[in-house]
Each structure stands twice: as structure tokens, then as C-alpha cells.
Amino acid sequence: MPSDAPTIAGAPPQAGPLAIICGGGSLPGAVADAVARRGRRPVMFGIKGWADGAVIGRYAHHWIAIGQAGRFFRLARAENCGEVLFIGTVLRPPITQLRLDWRTIRTMPGLIRAYRGGDDKLISGVARIAESGGLRVVGVKEVAPEVLVPEGVLGRYQPSQRDNSDIARALDVIAALGPFDVGQAAVVADNHVLGVEAAEGTDNLLNRIAELRRLGRVTSPPGTGVLVKAPKPGQDRRFDLPSIGPRTVENVARAGLAGLAVTAGSTMIAEADAVTVAADRERIFLVGLREDTAR
């Protein structure tokens, strides 16, 4: 790379084009932008039915279907990609709806085992398939750390001492559920565990708290309580990191909570500026927890 290339400080050594397998949402675009700013060429592989054409269309891109590992490897080789990143929302599809190609079928025993397990097992199965094709699976932290929540308070509001104690309790709940491959988020208010996320997702969890409050079934006063999101203990951080965006902040406010805390360095943030603006507007705190406090 010429020394006057417009890359940012601390960029990793040039490693050839990066294959980005893109699920839904805007995060694949944010990651590709960061990768490109670091002087590396992103090649987008949009998953049919999930990826947004407008998001992946800004870079070189291909469409693939879940189960078509062979097609993906052929294309990635042709694009000269040595590494692959998975990013964006893909919910576990019904196994009967997969259209599997031969390459994938050869790895089926492992895939079926993966389906019987929780998400962690599904994910490590996918990683094994990718690595069987000779690609190295990388995580966001390696190739685009700027899309991760940084450590410390973002925005104008700080957590109170009570908020910090609620945060600690929520982290304990998430840690306790780690062995079950579930629960990347919990809501705690004034020491009461109000909600635990399983298959429903964070927005659903927050809507539920808002509804319980409306019905008078959450009795801590408005402006009490925290949402905490953290990767499951032992989670492979190359996949499926928790993420937040402006909507998360709005839902935290609608649920009458004081703020939200997420693990710094392993929570993705979509539209970071808009998130901070929303937090200040809604008068809630947003804090990136040091990874070691977050267990």
C-alpha cells in the first residue's frame, strides 16, 4: 500500500478483498463503509430474503441463498477474498425451507447437529462450513472496530448509583442464562428483574415493559430501571453481536427506563450520532461497559 493512501491510523495490514455475508438491516452498510475507509475492498454477499439491496448495492455485490455454500465459495474465490465476515439479521430459517447445494449437503450432519443446539451451536456450524472452504472467518472488531460501542458514557446523561446497581444485577442475570444459549438482554428496575430476552428480541422486550408499566404492573416510578445488553458468556464474537440503534433508545425511553448499558467493544451501534442525539433528547443515559465488568 503506498504510504500516502487515504487510510486511517491503526488500520490492519491490507489483506485482500473482504467477503461480507450480509443479513438484514443497515449494519452491513456501516461495516462496509468502515472497511472501505480503512483501504480494503468489501465484497457484499447479500442473503436472499434478508439483505437490503439498497445497502449492499453501494459496493461490489452478489446474492446468495442460505444453504448455497458452494456458490458462495466459487464467487468468493473469483473475487479473491481470503476472509469472510458475517453481519446483519438472519433468523434461523426452518430447516425444511433451505435450498441446499451439494457443498452444503456434504456438511449436513454437522448442520443438523447445529440446528438441534441453540444459536451458538448454529453459528459455530456455519463457521466450520466457511472454514472448510478455506476462508478465514473474521469479526467486526478485527476489520471495523469503529462500528462498536466505545467504553464510557455516550451523550449527556450519567447512570446514577441505583442505575449502576441495576446494571450489575442485569449482568448477573445474563451471565446465569449463558449456559442456555439465550438472553442477551435483561431489564432490571430498582433491583427487580422485569424482563429477560429469549427468542423475542430486544424491541419486543422493551415494548412489553412499556405495556406492563401502562397496566400498572411495573411499580417503580418512570425514569427508573435499565436495559442491559451483553454477549452471552462464551459467545463467538465473530457472529451475531448485540446491536443498538436509534430505535433501541426510543424504546428504552417509552419503557420508562433511566437508560441502557451495553458491552463496549462487542455491541454494534447503527447510526452512532443519531443514537447519541436520541439519548440526549429522551434524557436517558447510554453507557459502554468495560468488557471485564460485563463478565
Add this chain to the structure above:
Amino acid sequence: MPSDAPTIAGAPPQAGPLAIICGGGSLPGAVADAVARRGRRPVMFGIKGWADGAVIGRYAHHWIAIGQAGRFFRLARAENCGEVLFIGTVLRPPITQLRLDWRTIRTMPGLIRAYRGGDDKLISGVARIAESGGLRVVGVKEVAPEVLVPEGVLGRYQPSQRDNSDIARALDVIAALGPFDVGQAAVVADNHVLGVEAAEGTDNLLNRIAELRRLGRVTSPPGTGVLVKAPKPGQDRRFDLPSIGPRTVENVARAGLAGLAVTAGSTMIAEADAVTVAADRERIFLVGLREDTAR
């Protein structure tokens, strides 16, 4: 007691009238019926705003407000009650909305501590208040065991081997959440933890699973998965036992689950016959787990 009294076999020795502090729902009536069938006089103390007048009106009864321990003790003494049972739904009221009498205020420091804790702590605080008034607090198991779910399969359908493995996993989830005073129920399907109950209640949990299924976000086929309800580890079984009724069974069916499992001997059952009929009609299993399997 004359030997020809119409009491049932195994009835406990006559112990004077039993004070029953009644929250909402039909369970206080079912318990009073069982107590009366055993030859003991129930005296109902309906909690204003919660108890159903039609339920408590069938027996000697009084109305009390939460926070009026002094009034309760006066009335219980006048009725010659030496023991008290708490039964039915009462959600933790906002502490600022309590109308406290002098007797209660004297125990306030303990009550405030109870409010800071989870439900278990609130409950043990209430028990301490009752015992400070010279009443013995008893549980359903002592005075009306027939309103508890018995051990074994109820109805026509049996859990499969996969269902049993889902039941075991759900019990592990509930046990893991025990230290947090939350989570008397969990839904597991084909080894995936789909939902964990916190403040929202079991009906809400089941409605959420039904909705996730409708949206295609639960991919195990209809008729897979279990709802498991169990007391929290260390829970004081004189209070706040989990309960099921015909609606629970209907919601389990609507959520597309195979059945439900609850801890025998410490789960109350409202309208047991109707519950079994509903389970058979909906083709779901209903099983009372041995207390030791249920940890």
C-alpha cells in the same frame, strides 16, 4: 369432633377457624371449599381491589386493605383464628399507594427492605408481619392439598422423549434464575429456550410465543415444545405458588406447544376437571413433576 362428622379421610386435626387472606381469582374459593370439606371453618379476608366479592361471599368474610395489618389482627382474633393462609393474585402495589395503619407502620423498616428486594423478600416480610400478630402462617399443602397438581400425567396425552428433554432444560433455566427471584416459567422447544417469564406472567409469555410462531420466528413445527412452571428454588411455599387453570391449557395450545409440566404438590390447579378436559380437547399433555425432579 364426633366420629360421624362428614370430614374426609386424612383431614388434619381440627385447629379452629382458618383466616384466608384472599387476593384475586377463583383459587381462594377453591381453597375455602376444600378447607370446609375437611371440617374446618374458613374466614375470608378479601383484599380490597383484588378479591372477588362473589368468591369470598360464600363464607364468613371481611374486607381489608393492604397495609391494614392492625385491622386484620383485630378481626382474626374476634373470629378466633389461630392460623392464616394467603391465596390469590395480588401484584405488588406502588408503596406510595398503600394506606398504612399504625400496626403496619411499626413494621415499616422491614416492609421497606421487603420492597427493595424481589417478590420472595416482599413475601417473607408479609409473613413476619403476620407472625408478629401471633398467627401461624400456613400453606395450601397443609390445609387443602387437593387443590395442588398431583404427580404424574393428567389427561390422555403423554410427553414424548423429546418433550421430556425440553422439560429438563426448562427446569434448568428456572433453577438458574432462582437467585434473581424471577422466572417461575420457561418455554423450551426442541432444545431452544424460546421464552422466560419475568414480570409479565405466564399468559403473556404464552401469547408472545404464539405471536413469534405466527411471525415465523419460532421454527420448530407446531406441536413441539413445552411450558414448564416451577416454584423458584428456595421459594417460601406458603405464598405465591404457581397456578394453572383452563386458560393456561388453552394458551399452551395456541402457542403450538406439545404440553405443559408443573411441579406436583406445589402448583395450584383451578377447576382441575375443566383443565383435564381442555388438555384432552386440545391434544396436549399435562404432567405433574415429582418435586425432586423439579429441583
